[in-house]
Structures are given as structure tokens and as C-alpha cells.
Amino acid sequence: MRLERIVLANFRNFSSLEYQASSGLNLFLGANAQGKTNLLEALAMLGTGKSFRTTSEGELIRHEIPVASVSGEARVRAGTVSVSCVIAKGPRGITKRYTLNGSAVRYAGYLGNLRVVAFVPSDLSLVDGPPSGRRRFLNEALAQDDPTYYHALARYRKTLAQKAALLRGSVTSDEELLAIYDAALIEHGTKLMMARAQFVRDVARYAGEVHARWTGGAERLEVRYRPDAACEVITADAIGSALAERLRSRAAAERLREAPLVGPQRDDLDLLLDGSSLGSFGSQGQRRTAVLALKVAEYQVMRDRCGEAPLLLLDDVLSELDATRAGAFLSGLGEIEQGFITATSLPPGIGPMRSIEIVAGQLRENG
Amino acid sequence: MSGTLAQPVAALINEFSKLPTIGPKTAARLVFHLLNRPRHEAQALADAIMAMKDKVRFCTSCFSLTENDPCAICSDDRRDAQTFCVVAEAKDIFAIERADIYRGRYHVLCGLISPMDGVGPADLRVKELLERIGRERPTEIIIATNPNAEGEATAMYLSRLLTPLGPRITRLASGLPIGGDLDYADEVTIARALEGRRTMDH
Numbered sequence: 001m002r003l004e005r006i007v008l009a010n011f012r013n014f015s016s017l018e019y020q021a022s023s024g025l026n027l028f029l030g031a032n033a034q035g036k037t038n039l040l041e042a043l044a045m046l047g048t049g050k051s052f053r054t055t056s057e058g059e060l061i062r063h064e065i066p067v068a069s070v071s072g073e074a075r076v077r078a079g080t081v082s083v084s085c086v087i088a089k090g091p092r093g094i095t096k097r098y099t100l101n102g103s104a105v106r107y108a109g110y111l112g113n114l115r116v117v118a119f120v121p122s123d124l125s126l127v128d129g130p131p132s133g134r135r136r137f138l139n140e141a142l143a144q145d146d147p148t149y150y151h152a153l154a155r156y157r158k159t160l161a162q163k164a165a166l167l168r169g170s171v172t173s174d175e176e177l178l179a180i181y182d183a184a185l186i187e188h189g190t191k192l193m194m195a196r197a198q199f200v201r202d203v204a205r206y207a208g209e210v211h212a213r214w215t216g217g218a219e220r221l222e223v224r225y226r227p228d229a230a231c232e233v234i235t236a237d238a239i240g241s242a243l244a245e246r247l248r249s250r251a252a253a254e255r256l257r258e259a260p261l262v263g264p265q266r267d268d269l270d271l272l273l274d275g276s277s278l279g280s281f282g283s284q285g286q287r288r289t290a291v292l293a294l295k296v297a298e299y300q301v302m303r304d305r306c307g308e309a310p311l312l313l314l315d316d317v318l319s320e321l322d323a324t325r326a327g328a329f330l331s332g333l334g335e336i337e338q339g340f341i342t343a344t345s346l347p348p349g350i351g352p353m354r355s356i357e358i359v360a361g362q363l364r365e366n367g
Numbered sequence: 368m369s370g371t372l373a374q375p376v377a378a379l380i381n382e383f384s385k386l387p388t389i390g391p392k393t394a395a396r397l398v399f400h401l402l403n404r405p406r407h408e409a410q411a412l413a414d415a416i417m418a419m420k421d422k423v424r425f426c427t428s429c430f431s432l433t434e435n436d437p438c439a440i441c442s443d444d445r446r447d448a449q450t451f452c453v454v455a456e457a458k459d460i461f462a463i464e465r466a467d468i469y470r471g472r473y474h475v476l477c478g479l480i481s482p483m484d485g486v487g488p489a490d491l492r493v494k495e496l497l498e499r500i501g502r503e504r505p506t507e508i509i510i511a512t513n514p515n516a517e518g519e520a521t522a523m524y525l526s527r528l529l530t531p532l533g534p535r536i537t538r539l540a541s542g543l544p545i546g547g548d549l550d551y552a553d554e555v556t557i558a559r560a561l562e563g564r565r566t567m568d569h
Contacts, residue, residue: 177482
């Protein structure tokens with residue numbers, strides 16, 4: 001897919017901006033705090049409908065004018081598509097409205113029309129950071145890939161919050177009701193775990209391949225899905241009964257602790273190098289190489305699944321790499337249909353090319 | 368803004384903007400519209416609002432809103448007393464009645480189960496429903512709560528609770544909207560429509 005145009009209004013430090021994107025790599029250069037990451041954040045919102053940096057979306061709105069918007073037009077295999085996301089501050093808090101080809105749609109109908117793979121400096125903590133970051137990695141890719149995944153995730157979280165409230169005793173405890181919430185958790189949770197298992201299986205294959213190429217086969221990277229309820233085979237029935245069994249075995253503990261203790265909200269990924277945990281034993285360089293492999297694999301899997309390459313967004317990550325790693329990373333991605341890269345100066349791994357300079361929320365062509 | 372407006376105008380704008388879906392701009396439009404209308408129209412609106420508050424109460428049988436107790440539906444002998452349709456709110460009755468096809472009785476739960484909001488089964492008209500089933504012995508109970516998370520959980524809860532009592536428990540179908548195009552339906556709706564598919568009889 002190829003983004004042709006992005007238009008921002010009152011978004012972060014951009015009062016208004018229109019950018020005609022070119023195919024291939026679009027390089028944005030600028031000093032810190034000029035708006036490079038803001039632009040990448042807006043590009044990501046075209047795909048995911050939400051910020052990769054913040055959950056307080058009021059920050060996205062520039063000044064007193066209470067409305068910000070991000071819109072884009074793209075050419076995809078099926079034709080052209082235009083999406084927009086409007087963020088408004090009202091008396092009842094922040095609201096977001098989405099449109100697809102000019103008509104209002106719900107979030108689920110907006111998600112995934114444009115697909116993005118974003119790689120930002122904080123992703124380097126995928127290896128040694130907390131499990132929540134690795135679950136977010138799975139959720140963000142899968143929600144774009146499959147709207148029914150997003151639906152199951154939203155239902156799962158809502159049900160989990162209801163069960164948590166019931167266990168805390170906000171209403172008279174009721175065995176029947178607890179059983180109903182558990183049944184809904186099994187239904188939606190199975191869907192999540194099934195999709196995660198299949199996604200990680202695909203990611204693991206690509207990550208292992210590219211990693212072996214980079215290290216000349218000297219080291220072996222393994223990516224394994226570690227579901228909270230483990231089972232031998234990836235079928236809906238097997239996952240469903242494993243989850244049900246685990247809920248049964250922890251039921252007493254959940255009541256005692258007054259909190260849900262079981263389910264995909266506790267899933268994790270294991271990243272192993274030659275069989276040892278990277279997070280505990282890997283060197284800085286080994287961890288970094290593993291994250292790059294993971295991101296390359298995410299890009300490849302997204303491309304396989306939707307039949308065309310997603311938009312690649314790289315926020316200042318190449319600058320953190322040496323020329324060899326940066327070059328290996330870019331070539332690992334294969335042919336990049338379209339990418340958006342920010343950096344403070346020409347990053348390693350990229351030859352001299354046309355770039356756009358960002359200064360205080362304004363774009364300037366460098367020719 | 369309120370400083371420059373006559374106090375009664377500002378006060379009414381403030382009252383209107385507390386209503387659902389009405390923001391300060393719409394509230395101001397309504398108020399300026401009323402300012403330009405004759406006195407008797409404003410009086411009729413004020414009277415209608417007060418009459419609604421003074422005269423409307425819950426039907427003691429189905430908990431719908433009514434002027435006379437029992438309500439028009441509960442006291443209509445031509446309606447099928449053997450079928451109950453369980454809804455979350457009284458306004459859902461009006462939605463179903465608009466279709467002009469259902470001929471049974473209703474039961475309003477006055478909410479949906481949501482422990483997050485402090486609403487459990489005991490806070491709804493569930494006990495009254497059980498008593499009514501014991502008294503009136505319906506043969507079918509249609510659960511017509513919304514297909515969202517709370518509506519589904521409430522439907523499941525009622526189905527487990529009511530099945531042992533004997534009546535047939537049914538749930539409203541989910542699926543494609545009539546007159547809609549398959550290619551405009553979202554994936555979740557299509558998935559539900561496929562799950563709920565049925566054999567065609569001719």
C-alpha cells in the first residue's frame with residue numbers, strides 16, 4: 001500500500017500540514033523537539049487510530065482550538081482509500097470520530113484499512129522490558145490484521161473488568177454470575193490465544209531466519225509464545241479447555257485474592273538465544289539484534305497476511321545503530337514499498353537521498 | 368458567555384445542556400427558538416414535562432412506565448399472556464412495539480448486570496420476574512437485551528436462572544440488517560450472522 005497524502009490540522013505542534021508522500025523511503029530530518037515523532041505518531045494513527053506514545057489523547061490537540069485531525073489518502077491493492085480521525089475535547093472529555101472514504105465508521109471499521117508497522121526507540125525494551133510491552137506488540141499487530149481480534153479483545157477486557165469488580169465484592173457475590181463471566185472469558189480468550197499462537201509461530205520463523213543470516217548462523221534466535229494456559233496443539237478446542245481447566249484450578253485463589261488471576265492478560269513471549277533467555281543473559285548487542293529481527297518479522301508477517309506491504313515507520317531508531325546493523329536491518333525488510341524515517345542527521349545504512357526538514361512544525365524540502 | 372445573557376436564558380441553556388446528546392450549542396439553539404415562540408407553546412412544553420413527572424409511574428406487574436397501573440399492555444386481554452419479552456429499559460418496549468409484530472407481554476429489568484457500575488442481579492427486577500413466572504406460568508420467555516457485553520451477560524444469567532422453571536427461553540437473533548449490503552457489514556456482524564444461520568423452509 002502507498003500513502004499519497006497526509007493532512008494534519010491542529011495536531012500536536014502542527015497547526016496545519018499537508019505532505020505529499022513519495023513511494024520508497026521518505027526521510028525527515030530535524031533537531032530534537034521540532035515535531036519529527038509527532039508526524040510519525042500521526043502516520044501511525046492512520047492505521048491504528050490511536051497514539052503510540054500516550055493514552056491521554058488530549059495531548060494530541062494543539063492549542064485552545066479543541067479539535068485536531070489526521071487524514072490520509074492511500075492507494076491500496078483494491079483501489080484508493082481515505083481515512084480520517086478527529087480528536088475533539090468536549091465538556092465530557094476526549095472523543096474520537098473516524099471516517100472511512102468520507103463516511104463515519106466505528107473504530108472497528110477504521111482499524112486496519114491502512115496498516116502500519118512502527119518501530120520506535122522504546123521498542124528496544126521488547127526483550128528486557130515487562131511482559132505488557134510484548135502483549136502490546138501482539139495486540140497492535142493482530143488488531144490491525146483482523147477486526148474480529150480487536151472485537152474479542154475489547155469484549156475480553158470488559159468482561160475481565162466485570163469479573164474483577166464481582167470478585168472485589170462491588171455487588172453481592174453470585175456463583176452463577178461468576179460462571180457466566182468465566183464462560184465469556186473462555187470464549188473471547190480462546191480467540192485471542194489462538195490468534196496469538198498463530199502469529200507468534202509465523203513471526204518466529206521469519207525472526208529465526210533473518211537472525212541466522214545476520215549472525216552467519218552462529219547464534220539461534222527462538223521466539224516462543226508462552227500462554228498463561230499452555231496446551232500442546234493450537235486448536236480452538238484445545239486452547240478453550242486448557243483455559244477452562246486453569247480457571248477451575250485457580251478459582252479458589254481468585255476468590256481469596258479478590259482478583260482475576262488467569263488468562264491471556266498474563267501471556268508472554270519467550271525470547272531465547274541458543275536456548276537461554278535473552279532478557280537475562282543476552283549482551284546489549286545481542287538484545288538489540290533480536291529486537292531488529294522481531295520487527296523485521298512483524299513487517300514480513302503483516303505483508304504476507306494482507307498481501308501487500310504495510311507502511312513502515314521508523315522513529316529515530318536507525319541513528320541508534322551502527323552502519324552495519326542499520327544496513328542489515330533495512331535489507332532484512334526486503335523491498336520496502338513505502339517507509340517514513342525520522343532522524344537528526346542522515347542515518348547510517350541509507351545513502352544520500354532527498355529529505356524533508358522539520359523545523360518548528362513546518363516542513364521544508366531539501367531537494 | 369453566561370455573563371452577557373439574561374439570567375433566565377442562561378439558566379435554561381444550562382438545564383438543556385444536561386440532557387443526553389445535547390451540548391451547549393444545541394441547548395442555546397433550543398432556548399432561542401423557544402424565546403421566539405408564543406407563550407402557550409412554552410407553557411405546553413412545561414406542562415408536558417411536569418405531567419410526565421407527576422403522572423407516570425412503574426407498572427407494578429411489568430415495570431414499564433405507565434399512567435394507569437397495570438399498564439395498557441398488561442391489562443390488554445387480547446395480548447398473549449403466555450409469552451414474556453424481557454427488556455433492559457422501558458424505552459426498549461417502544462422500539463419493539465414499533466415493529467407491530469409482538470403480541471405478548473413485557474418485563475422491564477430496569478438496567479443490566481454490571482458489577483463495575485455496582486449493578487448486580489439484586490439491583491434489577493429479577494426477583495419480581497421470578498415471582499411473576501411462578502404466578503402467571505408463561506410458556507416462553509424472550510430475552511431481548513442488547514447484544515453488547517452487559518446485555519449478553521445478563522441474557523446468560525437469566526437463561527441459567529429461568530430454564531429450570533420450565534418455560535422455553537429464547538434470545539433475539541443477531542445478524543445482517545434488512546436492506547443492508549453484505550459488503551458493508553462489518554466482520555463481527557457477518558461472523559455472528561454465520562453462526563446464527565438457519566435452514567430455509569419453503
